[in-house]
Amino acid sequence: MPEPLLHLEESRSFNRDVLAYIQHAAETGLYEIRGLGAKRALPTFDDLVFLTASASRYPLEGYRETCATRTVLGARRARQPVELDIPITIAGMSFGALSANAKEAIGRAATDMGTSTTTGDGGMTEEERQASKWLVYQCLPSRYGFNPDDLRRADAIEIVIGQGAKPGGGGMLLGQKISPRVAAMRTLPEGIDQRSACRHPDWTGPDDLTIKINELRELTDWRVPIYVKMGATRVRDDVKLAVKAGADVVIIDGMQGGTAATQQVFIEHAGIPTLAALPLAVEALEDMGVADEVQLVISGGIRTGADVAKALALGADAVAIGQAVLMALGCNSPTWFDHGAAIDATPDYHALQTAPGYCHHCHTGRCPVGVTTQSPELELRLDPDHGARRLRNYLQVLTMELTTLARACGKSNVHHLEREDLVALTIEAAAMARVPLAGTNWIPGKPSL
């Protein structure tokens, strides 16, 4: 007897994902906490394409004509601005969230490529200071491990008001990751579920921020630049307030930005996409007449050299990458490497009830590839030499893709890429990026040319 044909109709509103969410909530009484960034479909830089050179513009030769990538951040007031070889920086990620080996690999790769790396919630480790030529020291609401000696040996200071994955929310680190070293650095009891503050302890509004920035400048004798990092929400107003408060560099982190652990509801439902945020930040700087003085760094879901090139064309001075760095180090890879031999990590992903390609379990501290863990045994799965080589390769590819596109647009300097080089493939992207829809001269919201 053939099986009777079932007519199964899944509800669009209450589909299997929603059912799983409701049932998990009902079972545990707790919201979901996870790592990485937004997984939902969002307008991205993929919705933009370059109008590279043809008869009306001429390109530069790929291998013979140079295309400069040097990037200077924070020259407005600091005696020693940050002078990078490439406009791709490494975003703040904490020791605690990341293993010491991961931090070391990042520092070495960034130094080899002439770019900067950034501390995170939990303070500066000796390893990362030693490994990093340009180290940006974050001043976060939690102030875990915050130390004037580290301020004095930093190459830039980044006041973190918020991040794209959780604008308005504080940091989290679950008990499994509060190892003795992490606990000591943060002055916390071992093994607790740590929730850090979302507001700074010593200032609140923008007028206070002005005084705070001056405190940091006075403390460091005006040597290093001060960055202000914010999650992308009311970008135009926030950028203006940060600049007025004295920021030398503004970092805007779009909603695709990653995290080691936060509430899923934040990751998917707070903030605006990086593509929408960038033009607002550029307009704020232009409105204030400081676009040439204050540098803009954009982050949140930057993956490819094309993303970097598009961000620069829309007016960013540099980008910051975080999740992509973890992926270059092996995040979500099916294997890890032991003296060059690939070892299957799939069972370890399964133990976390996930699989390579789907993992967002940084919050568990059981990273199958040793990137986001404090477990001495798992940490060994990331060899700093191997990790540094992989990240260097990745940064190299991003840079080559960036210069390839810039040359094809006829630019001898990647910072010469401009909005006029881009068109959009969707109406949404055209409206957000303020570039014409491909094949038209129409920018939604603007009178036709």
Next chain:
Amino acid sequence: MDRPSQRLIRLDLEQQTLREVNDFLHQRLPHEFAGGEMPRVEILNPNGRHNVAVGLDTPVEVDILGHAGYFIAGMNKAARVTVHGNVGWSVAENIMSGTVRVKGCASECAGASGRGGLLVIEGDASSRCGISLKGSDIVVAGSVGHMAAFMAQAGTLVVCGDAGAGLGDSLYEAVLYVRGQIAGLGADARIEPLSAPDHQRLTRLLAAAGLPHAPQEFQRVGSARNLYHWHADRGGAYG
């Protein structure tokens, strides 16, 4: 206190910029007096200026003669700073070591996130005194406003007067002692009995602050540690 042989250096904020004064304290002072006896430094005419004597890293005695603004003696290390007046927000924030003494009252966030050393406020301190504390000792001779020692992780807050509402909210391992009335405890804070080590700690801190009270006049507030781990039945407390 002046010692007969000790040199006195006067810096006047009406004559010199803040930058010049802080640069002197950071660069010239440790350099010129390395190995010898440190002079005493007086800073005249602060007149509410912010960021005076921030980031000191030398065992020097500094007197600020008058009222001063925000972040006075911020992130202090080793120095002994006395403000002969009132201060604005966040005096001695992130203090690492040394002593900061305010002869008058302090506005909000006094001693925020301090990691070591001693902060003494001879008058009252406003709200959020000792917020995010990470190891410093704070002694307030008067009263403190609301949300004192919010999320305080380690260290001690001694309040000789009254404490406002929300005292010790989301407290970790810091310990609070209050001599007067407590308007209300914050989430996860509780009154605990005074033990012999508490007596010793209070005796030491009151002596350091130069205050006459007896340890047994104080109540101890510590963390109930119910918020250290997430559980469904505490959902309401997490917001």
